[in-house]
Amino acid sequence: MTDFNAIAARLHNAAMSAEAVAQLDVELSTGEAYEVQRLSIERRIAGGDRRIGIKMGLTSKAKIAQVGVDQMxxxxxxxxxxxDDAGTLARSRYIHPRAEPEIAFRLKRPLEGRVTALEAYAAIESVAGAIEIIDSRYKDFKFRFSDSVADNASSAALVIGAWHSASVDFGNLGISLEVDGDPVEIGSSAAIMGHPIRSLVAAARLMAERGDSLEAGDIVLSGSATAARPLVAGTYVRARFEALGQATFMVGE
Structure with missing residues (x-):
């Protein structure tokens, strides 16, 4: 029998120590992988962390092409x-971190199960430009779909810019990711499933499949509009969002 707690501990320890581990030697089912993810994050919560929401992964063609996995x-x-926005990320706390620009939602009411786009819109309190830092805990950033899910979908950190009214039309916003002032990735929020609201709809459905739901106050990262870029110590990273401003951070040692 597979020891899910042992796998969760292994991935949690890899994240905390910033030391990569080998790909899992057993291929988990999707349900088993989400159970490992839950157990791993419970270790963070036991250590004093508080749940603030979820991130969506693999919601654009750019990310699917980059990692070779085609399931959300x-x-x-x-x-x-x-x-913190305009804060500093300590590069030494991560294994091989990469940054990607995303649209962030903050919810004012719960969202659960199969919902419509209109219901998803009605649940949004505010919208912001954000940067997710992903950092697979596996060696060489290589994994199967279930490995990634178990590893919290590679999520490691996030930076959120200023919050804006949910009335902002975020369906097709120009987005650029810059390193030291030079654009390295350019895209549009429309690259996120054709419209980021579809990512929020999918989030409610996928969580319900695991017996979970989105709550009032939760933050939801919609998934990246571009490919992710590796982070190098000593650089300044900025994501610019049409109508939503920017999110920035320095990469420290």
Whole structure:
């Protein structure tokens, strides 16, 4: 019998120590992988973290092409993953971190199960431009779909820019990711499933399949609009969002 707690501990320890581990030697089912993810994040919460929402993964063609996995996934976010806007990320805390620009939603009411786009819109309190830092705990950033899910969909940290009214039309916003002022990735929010609201709809459905739901106050990262870029110590990273401003951070040692 597969020891899910042992796998969760292994992945949690890899994240905490910033030391990569080998790909899992057993291929988990999707349900088993989400159970490992839950157990791993419970270790963070036991250590003092608080749940703040979820991130969606693999919601754009750019990310599907980059990692070679074509199924959407989701991971859990905690307050210990938050980096202040214009703050500093310590590069040494991560294994091989990469940054990607995303649209963030903050909810004012619960959202559960199969919902319509209109219901998803009605649940949004505010919208922001954000940067997710992903950091697979596996060696060489290589994994199967179930490995990634178990590893919290590679989520490691996030930076959120200023919150804006949910009335902002975020369906086709120009987005650029810059390193030291030079654009390295350019895209549109429309790359996220054709419209980011579809990512929020999918989040409610996928969580319900695992017996979970989105709550009032939750933050939902919609998934990246571009490919992710590796982070190098000593650089300044900025994501610019049409109508939503920017999110920035320095990469420290």
């Amino acid at each position: 996934s989701w991971g859990r976010l905690t307050d210990g993953m938050l980096i």
